[in-house]
Amino acid sequence: MNLRILRLAYWLIRLRWFAIIGILIAYYIAKHLLHITISDLPIYSIVIFLILLNVLSFSFLKYLQKSQVRKSIKNVKRVIKFQISTDLIVLTVLLHYSGGVENPFIIYYIFHMIIGSIMLSTKESFLQTSFALMLLGSMAFLEYSGIIDHFPLQGFITSNMYNNLTYLASTGFIFISTSYFVVYITRTIIKQSEKHEAAYLQANAKLKQRDKVKNEYVMRITHDIKGHITAIQSCISVLNEKLAGPLNSQQEDFVGRAHKRIQILNKFISDLLSITNRRLLLQSEKKYFSIKNSIDEVINMAENSAREKNISLIKNIDASVENIYGEPSSIEEVLSNLIQNAIKYSPVGKLVIINAKDQHENILIEVIDNGIGIPEHEIPYIFNEFYRASNVKNEIKDGTGLGLAISKHIVEEHGGKIWVESIMNFGTTFYLLLKKSK
């Protein structure tokens, strides 16, 4: 709501620039194309006054935006009220110098009333409308009674309507009734829209709360399941490692299968816990750390699995690649996911290349493999939770479909980007763009 007020205040200023241009165009057309007599000085004075008003209002709003919030909202409302009142006075003066009630632009009061109704409360809107009608009425009366001069639009209207009582009375009646009716309709529409907006915000907050409850629930359940799985894995490991005595070949085969499956399940649950927790945990501990060291460490940890497949890990890190701002263990988790994937999906004996390039404000990390690739039509989905590309699902069973989803979540939380390019049966390159500073 508060932001809405501020937006409206700026909108009013933008509208006024259009009004200034509109006045100048109307003045030009009236004077030079329609050859109507209009005195220049009041028009120019008013235009200059409006420009000053706009510049001042804009600067004041900017100043308020920087100052204390609660106080400034009140002041923004004051600025709006002041502007609307000033606009009404300016319009009246402008009309007075250009034909008074004979000027068809008197209809523009209605615009001001609509704008006022959008920005102000119902009571304030009716007050502003009454103020506008009072200004218009006073002008009409003072010109009619000859207390102030009438500046006719010579060449435009020939008969003197400003002192025609019937015309004044009937126009006045139509004008007054139209004004109040317009304000009433506008306020009704605005109130409805405000009601909808409030309901929408409330529903949104409720959804967020429910999502949190759901995540906490997933977290609890997952954690409880993980306790059991871990114990089962540990017990099966006892058999698998033959700590409880020798197994015959069939027993060994089945214990081996069970052991493998339980490892996959455990990894899946760890990933699920990790991603759920990241959604729940809003703050993380970010600091400046050496991304170069992190890359080295993750490559070190991946050496074992690379050696098993006779894969060489090659790194090219620009000499100037050093510190970035972020949460080191999260970024290392992303790097580890990408490098382990590259190894997992590469045939035996291939290369995995890790490049880190200094790009002024960012570090670009590339993880390049000559693996099986990702089918082109599946690329848009690979960062989705639980998604596994069709060509890996069949061949490699031990994926959870969560690694890339977690990675994307982490990278975006760090204000970075992650994307992929891949050619089937040729290779895949993952790109990781990380910001150096906050």
Place this chain on the structure above:
Amino acid sequence: MKKNKILIIDDDVDLLASTKLLLESKNYEIETATNSKIGLGIIKTFHPDLIILDIMMDTQLEGFNFLNELKSADNFKETPVIMSTGMAKSIGVNMRAAIEDVDSLPKTRFIDKSGNWEELLEAIKDLL
């Protein structure tokens, strides 16, 4: 050769039994306890060279409280401790940083309780 002594404190008896068997096969002398109170009693007589401690037992932070108690007692300040939890990743960086960086808790390691023994064995080797 004298065997290194390890005390495992965990409320999961199945995990205790299997881990005990594994570590005994690697030539460690093992005692187990299902809560920190029993653990404290064993420490005084067993004098372990290393303690493996579950963080979440009866209460969410039982392991942490026990760790603090241990590290503030002169006799056991230097005893290495491996903190294990099923929530390593989810516990967040703050707690991990608190354990690994703070000088007041020397020789403390934090590992993910995953049923994956390699990580555990490596941590034990590092600390002993």
